[in-house]
Amino acid sequence: MTELIDVRERAPLTFTQRWNTYLAIILAAGVMVVGLTLRDSSLNATVTLENLESGVRAQVPANWLQDTTGDEYLFRVRDPNALPFKTTLQVSVLTVGPDATPDLVLNLLTMQRSSRFATYHEISRSDDTLRDDPAKRMVYAYTEFERNPSLQSLPMVIEGVDLVVLQGTQAVVVTYREEQSAFDDHLYRFDNMLRTLEIF
Amino acid sequence: MSFEPILLAPEAELEEIYPYRRVWRTAWIEITLLLIAVLALYTLSSIFDVISAASREPALKLGIAGLPLALWLLISYRGERRAPQPRPGLLGVMVLGMLVANGVAIPLEERVFVPERWLPTAGFFGRVFGYMFTIGFAAEFLKFAVLRYSVWPHRFQRRLDAIAYALAASIGFATMFNLRVALYTDATVTATALRVASTTFSHLGIGLVVAYFLAELHIGRPPVFWISAGLLLAALLSGLYYGFRGTAIVSGLSVEGTGSAPIRGLALAFGFVALMFASIAFIVQSADSRTEAATGGRQTL
Numbered sequence: 001m002t003e004l005i006d007v008r009e010r011a012p013l014t015f016t017q018r019w020n021t022y023l024a025i026i027l028a029a030g031v032m033v034v035g036l037t038l039r040d041s042s043l044n045a046t047v048t049l050e051n052l053e054s055g056v057r058a059q060v061p062a063n064w065l066q067d068t069t070g071d072e073y074l075f076r077v078r079d080p081n082a083l084p085f086k087t088t089l090q091v092s093v094l095t096v097g098p099d100a101t102p103d104l105v106l107n108l109l110t111m112q113r114s115s116r117f118a119t120y121h122e123i124s125r126s127d128d129t130l131r132d133d134p135a136k137r138m139v140y141a142y143t144e145f146e147r148n149p150s151l152q153s154l155p156m157v158i159e160g161v162d163l164v165v166l167q168g169t170q171a172v173v174v175t176y177r178e179e180q181s182a183f184d185d186h187l188y189r190f191d192n193m194l195r196t197l198e199i200f
Numbered sequence: 201m202s203f204e205p206i207l208l209a210p211e212a213e214l215e216e217i218y219p220y221r222r223v224w225r226t227a228w229i230e231i232t233l234l235l236i237a238v239l240a241l242y243t244l245s246s247i248f249d250v251i252s253a254a255s256r257e258p259a260l261k262l263g264i265a266g267l268p269l270a271l272w273l274l275i276s277y278r279g280e281r282r283a284p285q286p287r288p289g290l291l292g293v294m295v296l297g298m299l300v301a302n303g304v305a306i307p308l309e310e311r312v313f314v315p316e317r318w319l320p321t322a323g324f325f326g327r328v329f330g331y332m333f334t335i336g337f338a339a340e341f342l343k344f345a346v347l348r349y350s351v352w353p354h355r356f357q358r359r360l361d362a363i364a365y366a367l368a369a370s371i372g373f374a375t376m377f378n379l380r381v382a383l384y385t386d387a388t389v390t391a392t393a394l395r396v397a398s399t400t401f402s403h404l405g406i407g408l409v410v411a412y413f414l415a416e417l418h419i420g421r422p423p424v425f426w427i428s429a430g431l432l433l434a435a436l437l438s439g440l441y442y443g444f445r446g447t448a449i450v451s452g453l454s455v456e457g458t459g460s461a462p463i464r465g466l467a468l469a470f471g472f473v474a475l476m477f478a479s480i481a482f483i484v485q486s487a488d489s490r491t492e493a494a495t496g497g498r499q500t501l
Contacts, residue, residue, distance in 0.1 A: 013353075020417055020427040021348065027428045028341045031435070035313060035334040042318040042330070063321055081317055 046192070049075050054093045056172060059196035061089075061189060073175075085144070085156055085179035087186055089193055094171045102136035102164040105171045109162060110140075117142035118155075128163060130174075130194060135165040141180065159183040161190065167199050219285040223364045224481055226276045231401060231477075233271055235470050237264075238397045242463070245390045254388055261392045265382035268400040269294075269375045276367065287361060289351055290368045296350055297372025300342045305373070306380060309335050324443050332439030339403070340434040343369045344410045344427065353418040359484045366411030367404060374403040394462050401469040402441050405476030409434040412480055419491065441472055 013021075049066060050057035051074040060066070064077040065086075076090035094105060106125065113120045120142040128137040140162070143155040160177040174197065176190035241264070245251040251260075272294070280286045309315065313334040319327050346369045347362075356362050378396045381387060387395065413430025416422050449465035 016422070016424050016426075017353070017417055019424045020422070023425055024341070024344065024427045024431060027431060028337070031333055031337045031341075035337070038330055038333055039313055039315075039318060042322065042326075063318075 044192075046196070049077070051075060051091075054170070055200045056091055056093065057198040057200070058091060058193050060193060064089075082179075082182075084153070085158060085177075085182075087182070087189070088175070088177040089189060090175045091197070092173045092175070094173065095169055096166065096171045098169070100166065100171065102134070102166060102171070105164045105166075105173070106136055106138045106162065109138075109173070113140070113142070118145070119143045123159075130163060130165045130197065131199075133165050133167075135163050138162045138164075156180075161187075163194065165199070172199055217284065219283065220358075220360070221276070221279045221283040221286070221364070223276075223360050223367070224477065226279050227363075227367055227404070227477065230268070230271045230275050231404065231470070231473055233275075234268055234397055234400060235466075237267060238393045238466060241393045242390055242466075245388075251389060253390060255390075256386065256388055258382070260389050261382040261387070262379070264389065264393045264396050265378035266375070268371055268378065268396065272368070272371045276364075280364075287355065287364055289355060290364065293346060293350055293365050294368040294372040296346045297343065297369035298376050299372075300346055301373040301376035305335070305339055305342055306376065308338050313338075319442075320446065324447065327446055328436075328439040328443035330439070331442040332435045336406075336438030336442070337431065337435035339373065340406060340410055340431050340438065343373060343407050344414065344431060347410070347414055352414055356415055356418045359412070359415040359419060359488060362411040362415035363408060363480070363484065366407045366414075370403040370407035371400070373407075374400045377403075391462075394466055397466055398445065398469040401473035402438070405473040406434050406438050406441070408476055408480040409437065412483060415484075416487070420487070437476075441468075444468060 045062040046059040047062045048057060049060045049068075051068070054074055056074055060075075060077040061079070063080075065080050067076045067078070068074070070076055073090045073092040076088060078089075079087040094108075096105060103125075110120075110122055121140065123139040123141055125136065125138045128135045138161065139159070141157055141159045144158050145155050146153045157180040158177055159180045160175060163174045165172050165174075174190075174194060176187070176193075178186050241251070245253050245255065277290060277294075280290055315331065315334055319330045322330055343366065347365055351365050352362075355365065377399050381395050381399075382392055385392075409430060413422075413427055413433075417426055445465055445468055448468045449461055
């Protein structure tokens with residue numbers, strides 16, 4: 001049986017062959033940048049949501065589910081793709097008396113939630129500002145159970161943050177809630193909404 | 201005096217022995233067998249209910265995920281070993297395809313581009329360009345890198361060699377994605393089979409574009425942006441495939457509601473790979489004929 005042995009020497013690459021490779025690598029770097037830009041522009045795209053009656057306007061993530069029909073909030077947006085908990089951003093307005101302070105509003109919220117949310121407890125409270133107005137920030141946590149019993153999943157720990165700012169006889173409460181392990185990763189969405197929040 | 205005519209039998213024409221494995225024949229057999237296997241599984245589970253439609257049997261899913269690789273090993277690789285002049289390094293290229301898919305492509309898709317978070321809800325052109333500039337280009341560039349830095353140019357004697365090596369790299373690449381679906385998702389057996397067929401067919405089809413452009417870079421005299429153009433074309437085809445797949449597998453609106461049409465997705469995937477095979481085979485044959493006419497013989501560099 002004849003065995004073929006490759007004895008040819010490897011010829012050096014030509015100018016065209018070398019530069020084809022270099023350009024392909026440069027192109028790959030460029031396409032990577034374009035791909036990341038497309039991803040970022042899609043994931044971080046926002047739409048304006050406003051309530052003229054209460055005078056509140058904010059930029060919220062596009063493609064999130066919007067709800068403006070709730071009794072407890074002016075508007076709420078939720079990420080439909082988030083698992084296991086739908087990341088939530090919401091703005092609500094409470095009518096308060098002339099002597100109200102942000103601390104009193106947070107106390108009221110804590111009392112209401114203690115009876116509604118399982119194992120609700122406050123983690124921290126700190127001073128903050130919203131467009132130079134004094135505000136109060138409160139971080140809290142509670143557990144949420146899967147409502148569908150057939151899924152048989154463990155309870156989730158939900159972490160939330162409220163920012164309260166007073167505007168005349170109104171207290172504007174901006175809220176962000178997320179499953180505890182993803183809370184810090186998506187906190188930028190809350191900060192983005194606060195930066196674009198207008199109370200007029 | 202009479203002359204007896206002497207009858208001479210025409211000299212028997214010796215048939216030229218083709219010393220290489222016939223790449224297209226084995227590739228067609230593999231994709232047809234994969235299609236038949238997936239169709240059989242779909243029929244058994246969705247129509248005759250022999251296998252439960254909700255079955256998530258891990259061993260069965262793993263078997264389906266490994267089927268394209270098994271077919272390639274049994275048909276292409278075994279055929280190559282039996283050919284008088286086998287192409288060396290085919291198995292190594294396949295393993296390299298698996299390694300770059302597992303080490304680079306999958307982390308890029310899952311941790312960097314995360315297309316499932318933003319592309320499924322985009323419009324048709326958004327999906328096409330989104331997939332093109334992210335996972336589409338990344339996959340084709342990685343296959344190019346595998347071929348470019350392992351067997352190109354010294355193993356590319358004919359254009360068909362490029363096809364054989366690209367199919368090996370693509371099957372390795374697709375296998376890692378198939379295994380990921382089987383091992384790490386909650387998909388049913390039927391859904392896994394449909395996904396395996398879709399992934400394998402698309403990678404086999406699009407990988408041929410890179411192969412042809414690499415072959416021409418060695419055999420022909422292409423311009424300096426030849427490979428870049430080839431990669432962009434392959435990525436665009438990838439984007440178009442994903443774009444159309446999204447449209448195909450979602451059935452139309454009706455009074456009964458909306459639903460998925462998995463068989464349409466399978467038909468699209470097979471139609472796509474069949475079209476790619478036929479187109480690239482035609483282009484390679486035409487290029488070989490032109491080279492033969494120019495050089496006066498078969499091109500063996």
